[in-house]
Each structure stands twice: as structure tokens, then as C-alpha cells.
Amino acid sequence: MINHVIHSHNRVMKGYLLPIKSIFLFFLLSLFHTVSVSATEFYTDYKISSTQDEMTVLQVFNYIEKNGKYFIFYKDAAVDLNRKVRVNIVDKSPAEILNALFSGTDNSYVIKGRQITVFKKPAPSQKKEKTIRVSGTVTDKEKAALPGVNVKISGESNNAGTITDLDGHFYLNISDKNAIIEISYIGFKTQKIRVGNAINFDVILEEDISALNEVVVTGYGTQKKVSIVGAIDNIAPSKLQVGSTRSLSNNLAGQIAGVIAVTRSGEPGYDNSNFWIRGISTFSGTTTPLVLVDGIERDLNNIDPAEIESFSVLKDASATAMYGVRGANGVIIINTRRGQVGPPSVDVRVEHSISEPTKLPGFIGGADYMELLNELKENKSQLPYSQEQIDKTRYGYDKDLYPDVNWIDQITKNYAYSTRANMSVAGGSDFLRYSLVASLYNEQGIIATDKTLPYNTGINLNRYNMRANVDLDITKTTTMRLNVGGYMQNRHGPNHSIDDLFSQAFVTSPIVYPTRYSDGTIPLVSYRSNPWATATQSGYTVGINTQLQSLISLEQNLRMITPGLKAKMSFSFDSYNYSGRIRAMNPSYYNVATGRDAEGNLIHDILSYGDDALSFSNESNYGTKRTYLEGTLTYNRTFGKNDIDALFLYNQQSYDDGSVQPYRKQGFAGRLSYVYGGRYIGEFNFGYNGSENFAKGKRFGFFPSIALGWLVSEEHFMEKYKNTLNKLKLRASYGKVGNDNIGGRRFAYITTVYTGQGSYQWGDQGQIDRGGITEGDIGVADLTWETAWKTNIGMELGLWNALEMQVDVFNEKRSNIFMQRSTIPTQTGFITSPWANYGKVTNKGVDASLNYNTKINKDWSAGLRSTFSYAINKVTEKDEPIERIGTYRGLTGRSMNTLWGLQAERLFTKDDFDANGNLKFGIPTQEVGASTIRPGDIKYKDMDGDGKITDADEGYIGGTNDPRIVYGFGGNLVFRQWDLNIFFQGIADTHRIIGGSSYFIPGSGQGLLGNIYDNYQDRWTEENPSQDVFWPRLSESPNKQNYRSSTWWKKDMSFLRCKTIELGYTLPKNIIDKFHAKGVRLYLSGNNLFCFSKFKLWDPELGSGDGLRYPPMRSLLMGIDVNF
Amino acid sequence: MFSLFSCNYLDKEPDTELNMDMVYENKTKVEDVLAYVYAGLPNPSKAWLNDIGWEIYGDDVTPSKRWQQWDWGNIPKIFGEWTPNTGWSGNFWADYPKRIRESYLFRKNVHALPDSDLPQAEVDRMKAECRFLAAYYWWGLTETYGPIPFKPDYIAPSDFKLSDLLVGRTPFDDIVNYLDKEMLDASKELPATYENVEKYGRITSIMCLTVRAKMLLFAASPLVNGNDWYKNYTNKDGTPLFNSTYDPNKWVKAADACKLLLDEAEKAGHKLYTVYNADGTVDPFMSTENMFFTKYQEGNKEILFPYTRTSDANANYKFYTLKAVTPEFGGGGGMGVYQGLVDAFFTDNGLPIKDPNSGYSEAGFSSEKEVRNTIWTEGTGKKGEVTDVGTYNMYCHREPRFYTTVSYNGSWYALAGRKFDFLKNHKDNGFTHDAPQNGYLVRKKIYPTDNPKTNSWKTSRPLWLYRLGGAYLDYAEAENEAYDNGTARAEALKYLNMIRVRAGVRQYTTSAVAVNDPNYIHVDDTQDAVRKIVRMERRVELCCEGTRWEDIRRWRIIEEIPEMTGDNYGMNFAGSNAGEFYQRVVFQTRVWKKAYYWFPIYVDEVEKNPNLVQSPFWN
DSSP: OHHHHHHHTGGGSOGGGHHHHHHHHHHHHHHHTTTTSOGGGGSSOOOBOOOOOSEEHHHHHHHHHHHHOOEEEOOGGGSOTTOEEOOOOTTBOHHHHHHHHHTTSSEEEEEETTEEEEEEOOOHHHHHSOOEEEEEEEEETTOOBOTTOEEEETTSOGGGSEEOOTTSEEEEEESOTTOEEEEEOTTBOOEEEEOTTOOEEEEEEOBOTTTTTOEEEETTEEEEGGGOOSOEEEEOHHHHSOSSOSOGGGGOTTTSTTEEEEOOOOOTTSOOOEEEESSOOOSSSOOSOEEEETTEEOOSTTOOGGGEEEEEEEOSHHHHGGGGGGOTTOEEEEEEOOOOSEEEEEEEEEEEEEEEESOOOOBOOHHHHHHHHHHHOSOGGGOSSOHHHHHHHHTTSOTTTSOOOOHHHHHBOSOEEEEEEEEEEEEEOSSEEEEEEEEEEEEEOOBOOOTTSSSOOSOEEEEEEEEEEEEEESSSSEEEEEEEEEEEEEEEEESSOHHHHHHHHHHSOTTSOOSSOTTSOEEOOTTSOOHHHHHHSSEEEEEEEEEEEEEEEEEEEOTTTSTTEEEEEEEEEEEEEEEEEEEEOOOOEEOOOOEEOTTSOEEOOEEEOOOSSOOOEEEEEEEEEEEEEEEEEEEEEEETTEEEEEEEEEEEEEEEOSSSSOEEEEEEEEEEEEEETTTEEEEEEEEEEEETTSOTTSSEEEEEEEEEEEEGGGSGGGGGGTTTEEEEEEEEEEEEEEEOOOTTOOSTTSOOEEOOSOOEEESTTSOEEEOOOEEOSOOOTTOOOEEEEEEEEEEEEEETTTEEEEEEEEEEEEESOEEEOOOSOGGGOOSSOOEEEOOEEEEEEEEEEEEEEEEOSSSEEEEEEEEEEEEEEEEEEOOOOTTTTTSTTOOTTSOTTOOEEBOEEEEOOGGGBOTTSOBOTTSOEEOSSOSOOOTTSEEEOOTTOSSEEOGGGOEEOSOOSSOSEEEEEEEEEEETTEEEEEEEEEEESOEEEOOOSTTOSTTTTTTTSOOOBTTTTSBOOSSSOOSSOSBOOOOSSOOHHHHSSBTTSEEEOOEEEEEEEEEEEEOOHHHHGGGTOSEEEEEEEEESOOEEESOOSSOTTSSOSSSOSOOOEEEEEEEEEEEO | OGGGOSGGGGSOOOOOOOOHHHHTTOHHHHHHHHHHHHTTSOOTTHIIIIISOHHHHTTSEEEOGGGGGTTOTTTGGGGTOOOTTOOOTTOHHHHHHHHHHHHHHHHHHOOOBGGGTBOHHHHHHHHHHHHHHHHHHHHHHHHHHSSOBOOTTOOOOTTOOHHHHOOOBOOHHHHHHHHHHHHHHHHHTSOSSOSSGGGTTSOOHHHHHHHHHHHHHHHHSTTTSSOGGGTTOBOTTOOBSSOOSOOTHHHHHHHHHHHHHHHHHHHTTOOOOOOBOTTSSBOHHHHHHHGGGOOGGGTOTTEEEEOOOOSOHIIIIIHHHHHHSOGGGTSOOOEEEOHHHHHHSOBTTSOOTTSTTSOOOOSSBOSSOEEOSOOOOTTTSSTTEEEOTTOBGGGSSBOHHHHHHEEETTSEETTTTEEOOOSTTBTTBOSSSSSOTTSEEEOTTOOTTOBTTTTBOOOOOOOEEEEHHHHHHHHHHHHHHHOOSHHHHHHHHHHHHHHHHHHTSOEEESSOOOTTOSSEEEOOSSHHHHHHHHHHHHHHHSTTTTOHHHHHHHTTOGGGOHHHHSEEEEOOTTOSSHHHHSSOEEEEEOOOOGGGGSOOOOHHHHHHOTTOOOOTTOO
16 A cells, blocks of 8 residues: 555656655565565565456556565656556466566566666667677765666666666666766766776766765764754864964864864963853853764864864754763864865975964063052062162172063073874775875974083974775775774973962062072072972973873664665764873072172072982873764665654763772763755754763653744745755754763762761871871762753855855753752751752854855865854852842852952042041942042942941942953955965853952062062052052052952953964965875964053963963964875 | 663762761771861961961061061051951961861760770860860960851751851950860860870870860950950840959859869979079079970970971971071061060069069170070070170170060171171171061071071970960969969069069069079069059060960050060160160050950951941941
């Protein structure tokens, strides 16, 4: 009966669709019939027993198919299906029936196995010519046979051709050796082959990627781009191969709509960016996306861009629901390169760059420093510095006794170098395809070294990446893939944290001592530091990270069951190891010289004796390993106007970082996507998975999502606008995702024990030493993951085949946020506050991208691209005291991580005080850290209106460190062999409260701590009682009243940065032919060249409240890219 | 690989990971829990000085003000930079409740392990120790924050009702009455000493009685006994939190508690640590100095409440010592004592410097060495020489405790084998923050040859929270206050004089004696007169031992102490010759607010608990 239904379509179907019917038929037959029947038993002599009266040809066909379990292939035009016939079909073999059926017609047939192909006999005129019978097999590049492919002689009508059978075979009679066979199939590039002397052809059709069949990497696989209804963005890997930075994450900002990223430090090895997909939606646990490399959770920072084939960002629920409890923060999917059939293609790329800090804070010199401190000293009879000392410092009288050191200069070099080289080879034969990548990255740092030492203490980072991806067709339907990749990173650096060096350089005053006395001794004051000596004289460390990544998978094409069905099993293990050694050395330090003796030698004695040689110690080794197992079943077919894509998957992973037992995850996921007519798209995704963190019964969750899309531009009524509006897609998705990564609390249902909680000893010698054990985290049985309900509405627009725009609006509601209760009075005595699922956050925003590419004329082409991401979150429920909610002290209703402090109104003026120096009546008193208030001090707002400024007037003052807006834009221009790329990137709606330390404000370090920023004159003084100044009144000692967190110190850290300017020159073909190269490109690139920002003291992107961190680098890069 | 493929894949592997039930099955781990309860005891060296900061808050020890730039978070507070949210490393508010909860859990769960040498009797003792420690921590909170939210013997469950946890403040007297009983009961369950030296440091009945006596003394004192300042200080429901009516009976209770302690202590063999000269006389120099370097087992039976957490040498003595050793030897060289303390020491005839008969002079320099009957060498480097020729007269002819407490300009610096030189830009004064800001360094509790530069230390030394000398003075004070009669005063003087004898100064008597009587000083037979001399004695006997802050609070006299409320004087460290140096000049100015009598509560904590009112005068 079902067969009838299928056949009844025949009349309306175009010829090329016919195979699809048959395939579906085959599918059904396979399911309902063939299971119990051996394939060999009905090849030739199967008799059909029935009686029939007059029938149509079609009815006869149906009868044969139904009763004889044959498939009949034909072209509509070749057979008159409606012809009424009367044939005896009782106990006849199909051949007998068909012979009778076709007698007297120009139809003929061939029976092969269960297939019957019906065709038109060649016209009599052709018969006269000598024909050649050629045969062939058509497959796709994965060696899957393509049935129903049109095969014809070029220039002749379709009717003259044939179609491939189920195994992709075809037979064709041709009359002329010079004839060209044209092989065409929807979704694939048409291939033309000159016949020549060959009679058998193996044809591999290449998918037509430029057409609607372009695929996009999505959750657990790929999907046709046309059928994508989730918010998925991808970026060409070449866009990520910019700049001289090691970490891939540094190239994300502004490049991909929806990704918010900031680089908070430029320190080699530690310059990974913080990045989020669509901002932050939770105040607990992790907020970073799940990053999968070849399907495995891996770090994206240490992948070399050359290893990458595709980079996709999954943003909404439909794209991430399959990841269930792991998908709430979005997913980044990176696939590494795979080989293609073809001769080896070799690409070699070498870059060398020179870099310098974008901006370091500037400090004033020693003489100015002392003058300011004298000026600030209230007791003028105890001025800390004499005029003689100041003058001698200013004029460099004796730099040993009157030092004047810019410590930042002393611990840094002006320039650093880095080199990147990579080579990739890819290619393949029919059964083996490979891609091999090797890369080298070297980066040196700007930390100063002492060239006189026999060893180097400078920062030098080497990273070697290798990857070999091999695809092997074991049988025609079985493919084995083996990915082996890894890296080793070797970081050599000073025996001291760089951030610490910078803060020492900030803390150490310019006049305390020189870096080193002229007699070679190194000065120090006990419990202080000599930053230069710390940087250069303390030995060095070597840290080595190695990672091995592996993946083996076996994919079985199950087309013998039904075409389009595939099964795949993957197993992966990764191992990561860190080892390090410290070669430490303490130099001998001398006390500060108190003068010179009669011979002019410095008078100073030794403070501490140093080491004679570098010591050696091993850092504790650290390693992790991860195993992952996945089984997948996919089904992917097109039936007429119906496209079906289904996936079902099981996975489990175990991650062992050496803690008490491995971290485990387990789950199922599935997807069903349906496209009708290339226009209407529906998709259902689910994840069903669990997390060990929760008690049995609370462990597994179901995470469904649905998405719908409408490709308006594919509607018939839009056809006339096709040249203008080449694409218009509307889509929407809604679904649920979870997050079980909850900030370190494992097995939340089990009460833990804390050991080592502060020891106590008893006994006359303290001989009974007990370590301290307490109850730890209290287990709570009904804890579970946090859930996110995500809505996404998107539009994709293509105009004039040149402009592409994509806009997505999203809204996410996160609830059940897993957190520690924060309203329990500390008095209750819990060792740690109990955990609970408590809290809700909504996160809204928009992300958009715009691309425009045009070829102006033969010589010129140009492109523009831009992205924009905006995300703002709001806490809608938080465990905070009820009295706070709705007040300036409540977070509910505000963004997470909103800055906190007092509201600065202005600086106090003289008019605010009476003759005794007391605040006039009516002005709120300020009890926020200083016992006295003076003109020039910051005046705060009385938030609670009690007439006093106290700690209780602190509250949320708006703004967050993490930007809410990230954008990027750029363009490229190609003129003949020349190309120019420019890219700008910016962040906005980002703030930071600077300062906060007692010695940040000029002079408040009392000459003991802290340097003085070179904008120190931009301040309130009695002579210049301006409100429009950077610094409030300076004081001779720390003044908490002025340095505490407030809107005065809240600075707008927005910036727009020229991320890249790259000029390339591709050598003309006539030159490169001489080198047997396919392409050679030379390029010169500048990165982070300049930056616009309202904030001037240091690089606004730096994650620091005082500018004292390893800064982002500006670099100039030269490179060559050769392709063989 | 496929064996993992199961529904139980996510089950926590059954292994031997420790849980609380297992803890109580193992004797060592039981003691580990007990150790946690003990570990809240404050370290009397670094913590009292720096983390908790009692020394800083009082007016004995003065660290260099500019050290606030580093690890001295308590310094700004004494200059008025103190708000409710100012951090405090002592952090009793958060820490002590944890110790209390753990002690309750311990008492609930501990049980005998007969097979593991943990018999029921030992379990009962441990429970009593925890009972005392919980009371100790409750009192620590009360003494610091005033009437605290008090919910004794309550262990909050994991499925708590939040409203059960929002406890308001409990009236001060109610807390004290409850804790009085707890400590007394605990003392009855515990021995006065342990035979086994390995148990030294475990709570004894003496330790319970010591803390109880201190608590009742505090509770009887003017700050909390009928102080009308707090008349209107109530819970939100109007419950008064301090009793504003004076109750003399509180002194009686305190005196009884002190007496009980002294009786029990005596029975247990406690006595003042005294070093005698070869001729049998007391050597007050060696007594008051070596007391801090002689352990109980070495004969220092004065220790009532030892602190035996030996593991942290930095906390126990290095940090404190470093601050008083000069930069030349790797120290900070900037921790001095207030001029007020210098002035508080008696002269060698036992009279205060203001007494016309004291012989005190601030003019000029000594013309001869002063030699006393002692083997002490820290005066000039030579045995018996207390001061050298040319010593500023302010420092001459002072009582022995002055010399063992204060390093002044020209006093002996054993580590360097020379005299201290505090003149500006001289050896021990680089005119920086690491120099004696007011011309003094503290000497008490500093072992003379401890050398940070070479890292050589006296490692074997005792630490304690309370000693018998303090208990004598507590008793003398309480007795005098409790009973306004001659008998009581005689009893008070008896104990006061024991301290003075050991300190090498003349004793007091209410009898009429000559002004220059070699053994006695007359004191009027009145409560006021005795109160005055008791307080004077406490000041110099217990200085730099963490008790001064508590004393001036409970006496409610801070407003009357110039150095606590305003300008602080000392010798002029900007003086580069004797003439400039030996002048009383202001080196810093302190700020005092009435609110400072009690610690504030973090605003967050007040907000969390609608039943909790902020500490008095902090709003």
C-alpha cells in the first residue's frame, strides 16, 4: 500500500527526483521485508502468481515491485505509464511479464539483482552508428555511492542519458569517443568527462558548497547552512591567524558576533583572554563557554590557527541544548583540518614580529617626587627631604647616594620579538586522506635581563604544535579517522611572577636606592624589594606544558540498511602535563649606602649574603587526563522537497586531574531537523544527560529545544527580487540548557570533611600535633544544576549577492543558580555557607554581523565586515537581605558584578567649612575612613539620608568591568597583486574602579611605597581649587576618605583599537611558476597600532586598577606564506 | 572502556574518602577535631600585637605609624580611620562561631573507642574541654562586641529555617551568668594539672577558673556595671542590653571567683616566677625578664593558661621580635612604647615620678654608673650595671621593670654589643618608618640575642594567655571594690605587695611609715587610694601583655588618657644631637571615639539579620 502511495507521485515528479522515490522505497523494503529474506533467493526465477485484468503499465510495475520485491528504475519520459495493457502475469517471472509488456514498444529493460532498469531503446538512426558501451560508478567524496545521478552526453537531451542505480553504477552507450559525458546531481558540482579511450569511469562528485548545500559545523556534526535555524556563527580560520599573539582567544574580540572577549594581560604564556558567549548569565560557577576541539573538551588557547579547519560558535538553545548540562554558557566548536583527495598541498607560513608595550604608566622622577612629599608635609619643621638632596638628585650629582630610578624602565626592555612558523601538508588518495600540520611559536618578553650573567633570565616562550589527521577508508563504507595532535610549550622566565615584578616596580620609590651601586653591589632594605634585582638576579624558572590529544573514530556508512544512515564510534584520550623547575639564586644585598669614605668608596655593609650558584628545585608535576567515548547514529536524506537530518548520540567522559576521583559526565543527545522545499525549517534538539554532582534521581535532566525557520527568499513570489534580495531568512528558537559546572563543589549531596584546618599542639614540647578537622560543606540532597531558558530570534539578509547581514536578538532566563547561601548570619557558625539552587538572572542582547564584498572591476575588489555584540544581564533573584532589595544596596534588579562604592558628588570647597574647619551645619558628616575632612576631599552622597556618610552609604554605582558592548569592523581592498586589510576592534560600556590601595594617590605612600603618576599636577590644590581634576586633595599619608571605592575613581574604560593593518603582496604567477609554487604572499602587518580611549594613564584593556601588569603589546610583523 | 558504559557511571566511587562518621572512629582524628576547637585561641604574641591588635588599641606599644602601609591593618583605626566595614584580622565575629559550632558537634558525636585507647573518662574530659572552649569563645565575642546574639547549645541543621538563625542580641548580664555557670561546671570536670607532659596545654580546671574570674571582673567593672551611656541601647523590641543600674554584688562575685582561682592555683602548685640572687634576695631584673623565656616545666609555675601552639614561630615570637630589632640586624626597628608607659614606671624607690619624693628628674645626664644587686647584664653589658654614665636622667633610678621593658637611647643593645643610638641618621635611626618614631623600642619579651639577620632565635620559650601575677592583681582589684573595709584592703595589698616584692620595689602599707622607709610606702586606708595603686601596678606589671586595652575599657577611663585621645609624645627622633633629641615632642596624634569601646559589626551582617542592632554609638 505504501508503495502505491509512493508511485502515485511519479506522474508529477521531475525526472531527476525519481531516484529518491526508489530510495525511499528501498528504505521501506529494507525495513519491512528484507529482514528475513536472503538476498540471493529471488534473483532470476522468482515467479509471480496472481491474475490480472487490464492494467496500466504503472500498475504492472507496482505489481512487480510489490510482489516480486524488485525495484524498477525508469525515467518518466521514457515510458508511457498510463498505457493500458492486458498481460498474463500469473506465475510469470518478471522477465516474462516485462517481455510481454514491452513487446512492440521502444522500451527495453535490464534486470540486475533486484533492480530492473527500464529504458528506451536507442533510436533506429543511432543504431546504425557504432556505439561504445561505457560504464562507471558515481560516488561522493566520502565514497558513498550516489544513486539517481543524471548521466548524459553533453549537448544532448536528458532523455538520451541515463541515471545511476542504487550502487551508483551507470551504463551508457555513446557513439563518439570525443563525446563528453556530463554527470550532474543536485547539490553537487556538475562534472564533464571526455570519453577518450576509457570505458569505465570512477566519478567522484564534489559537493557544490557555494550553493545551498554549504555545511556548517554544529553540535555533534554538520548541517547544511540553509537548514540552520539556531544562532550559530562561524569564522574563517584565516581571520584568527592575525597578530603576533600566542593565544587564539586574543583574536576573538570583535571578530565573531556574540563573543565578548577582553585581554587583561600581555604576559607571554598568561595572555589568554577572558571570553564569554553573549556575556555573563550567572553569578556562580563558571561563565565561560564549553570549548570542543574535534568534539572533545579542550583548551582553545594553545591551538595554532593553522590547525583549524572550522570555528563555530553556538549561541542559542537550539544549538546548545544537545550539550545539556554543559551548554548553558554557549559552545565553541573547533574542528581541525582534514585532508582532501588530491596531490599534496603544502603551505608554509613564516612570520617574525617586533613588539613593544601599548602603554605603560608614566612616573615622575626622584626630584619631583621629593618636592611633592615636602610640599605635602604638614609639619614643615620635619620636612623629609632637604633641598640639597633634591638638587643633587635632580642634577645627577651622585647617582649612588642620590638615586633617581624609574623602576618600570629598569625592569623592562623596549622591544621584544616573536616568531611564528607553520607548515601544513594535506592531500589524499581514494582511500587515504591526510592533513599534517606543524607549527613553531616563539615569543620573547620585555622583562629586562642582565647580560653579564652566564644564564638568561628573560621571558622566552617556545611552543611546538603538531597534528596529523588521517582518514582511511577501510572498506567502501567504513572510514577510520585518526587524529593525533599536541603541543609542548616551554616557558622560560624570571624566577618571579611578572605581575609581582610590576607591582614591586610601582611600590618601590624612585629615590630609595639605585638598581645597583657603581661598585657592583646591589642595595636593598630588609623586607622591601629591589625590583631590578628581583627581575634579573633571582635566577629563572622553566615551565613545560605538554599536551597530547588523540581521537580515533570509526564511521560506518549504513546505506546497506538505508542510504543516508551512518553510525560512528569515537574514542579519545587527552593527556596534559605540567612540569617545571626553578633555578633560584639570591644575590648578595647591601644596606643602603650612608655616604662615601675618604677614598670615595661607598660606606655600606652587607645586608645578606647571596648564593654562590643557582639552586635547583622541581616544581610539583601536575597532570590531567581525559577520556571520551561517543557513539553516534545519523540519518541524512532528501526526499523530494523534504530534507531530513537526524542524529542520536551517546557520550561519556571522564576527566582526571588527580583529585580524589575523576570527574564524569554521561548523556544522550539527539536532533531532528526537517526542511521542506528549502524554505520551511523545523528543528528539534535535545540533550538528556547527567552530572555526578547531584544525588541519584536528581542527576539526569532533559534539555529540549525547538527552532523554526523560514527562508523567505526561496518563496516563489520572491523569485523576481532574487537579484536584489538574494537571501532572507527568519528564524527563532527556544529551549532549555543547563549548567552543572558549579564552582568547585563536587558531589554536592555529600557532606565533606575539611582537614588541615589550622593545627594545634599540646605537650611541653608541642609534641602532640593535631591538624584540625572540621565538618566541611554540608551535603544537600535536592541540589541540581542551574537551568537556562533561551530565546533567540534571528534574521539573515543577503542583498545584491554582495551584502550579508545577520542579526540575532536573544533573551535568556537563568534560574536555579547554584550558589552558597549569603543571607545566613555568620554567627550561625557554618564552616562554609550551605549550597542551594537559588537565584535568577536574565540576560538580553543583540548580536549582529555585516559583510560586504564586491568586485569593482578586473583589478579592484573590496570588502567590509563588522560585528556588534551587546549583552546586558539583570539579577532578578538573589539571596540577599530583604531590606536591601530595591535599595541602592540591592543587587536584585541590577547587573551582576555591578561596581560597588560610594557616590562621589564633588570635591569639598572652602565654603563647606566654618571658621574652625568644621563642616557647616547641614552638610552630612563623612565617617568613611578619615578623622578629618578638608577642602579638596571627595564629598560623597548621603544615600540613606541619615545626615552622615558611613559605610552604609556604599552601594551599587553602576557599570561593570566586563564590557557589555564589543564590536569590530574592518575592510579589505585588493588591487591586482596587492591586498590591504584593516580591522578595528572596540569595547564599550565597560568601567573600572582604579586605585584602592593606600599608596595609589600621589604622595600618600609617604615616600615609602608607591610611585607618582606623571599626571600628578592634575589635582586639587588650594591655589587651584578646581573640581575638574583627576586627583583630589593630596595628603602626606594614606587617606582612606579619598582612596576608597567611589564613582570618583570609576573610569570609563571603553576603547577603540586598531587591531590590524595588513598589507600583502601576492607574487604574480609568472614569477612563482619558476619556484614551482602555487602561490606566494608576502605581508607586513601592524597590530594594536593605536587606541582611542578616554582613559589615558595606561592601556584601558589591562586588568588592573593601577596599570601595573604586563601590558598588551603593539607589534609589527613581517610574514611570508608559500603554497606548493 | 565499555565496562564503564553503565547507569552507575556517575555514582561516586565507593572509596575510603573520609566522612565525619569515620572521624569519630579514630582517636587521632578525634583529637584533630579537638585541635580545631582549640586553634581559635588567640596567639598572645603576634596576634595580640598585630592581627587582633589589643596592643595597638591600648597605650603600651606603639608601632611605626607608616607600617600601616604593609601588614598592620589595625594602625589606622587608632587614628580614627575606623568604620564598621573596616577589616579586622582578629575576625572573632566569623571565626568564633565556627569554633563554637564545632565544639558542640564534637560533644554530640564523640564517643569512647575502648580498642583505640580512648576510654570514656578521656571522652568526658574532652567534652568538658569543649564545654569550656565554647564558653571561652562566647565570652571572647561578648567582651569584644558587647551583648552578642547568644544561642548556646544550638547546632543549626542543614535544613534550617532562616528565621531560627536570625538571633538578636542577648542582654550582657544574661550571657555572663550563663557562661559563669558553664565555666564553673567545666572546671569541675577537669583536673588542675595533667600528669602526662604530653597533655600540657589541654584545658585544666585552673584555666576555666582563670577565664571565669577575668570575665566576672570585667562584668563588675564600670563599663558594664551601671553605665548610663547604654541606657538607651536596646534591641529593636526595646530589651535593654546593658544593665544601667550599678550592682555592687557583681564585684563580690568577681572577688569570689578570683579567690577560688587563687586557692585552686595554689593547690596546683602555681606561684610567682622569681629568680633569686646568690644572697637570697629577689633579683627583679632576672625575674621579670626571664619569666618570658622560662617554660612551666623549667620552673615557671606562674603560667596559668599556657598557649602551646608551637608550630608557628613567626606568630609566636619572630614577628614581635623583628619589629623591635633594628634594621642593621634585619629588623624593623620601629616598635616603641608610649611615653605614657615610660612615665608610668615607678622610680627605684617605688614611687610614681610625679610624687615629690620620687627623686625623679628630667634634667641633665647621670654622672655615674648605677649598680644594683643583679646578675642582669642588659644595662650596660656588664653584670649589675643598670645605667651608664651620661644616661639621660629620665631613665636613671627607675624601677627594674622599666629597664626590662623599655629600650631607650643609650640603653644597652646586646645584639650589637653597644648602646642604642636613636639620634637622627645614627645607627638605629635612619629617620625612616623603620626607626623608633618616638625614641623608644620595646624590650619586654624580646630575647636579647635573637638575631633575625642570622636567623638565630631562642626557640624554647613559653607563651601564655594568663599568668598568676595578673590573677593576683585581679583579685586585689575585685577585693578592694567588693568590700569597702580595711580587711579587704589588707587582703588586696597582700597580693599587690607580692607583685612588688618580685619587681624589686617597696611594698605598700596602710600603716604609718616614714617617707623614706626602706621597705614600705604608706597608702591611705581608703578604697580610692587602693584602687589607684592597684591600677598603677597593673599598668607596669602587665604592660605589653595584651591586658591594657581590656583594663582601660572596663575602667571606662579612655577619655581621661591623653595619649589615647590626642597627641602622643616621645623623644624627638628628628633630633640629631642630644639637645634636640631629649625633648618631649608630638610624634603622632590619636583619635578616640566613644564607639570604640566595642567593636562594630560589619554592615552586611547587620543587614542580614533584622534582629541585630549595631554596636553602641557605631550608627
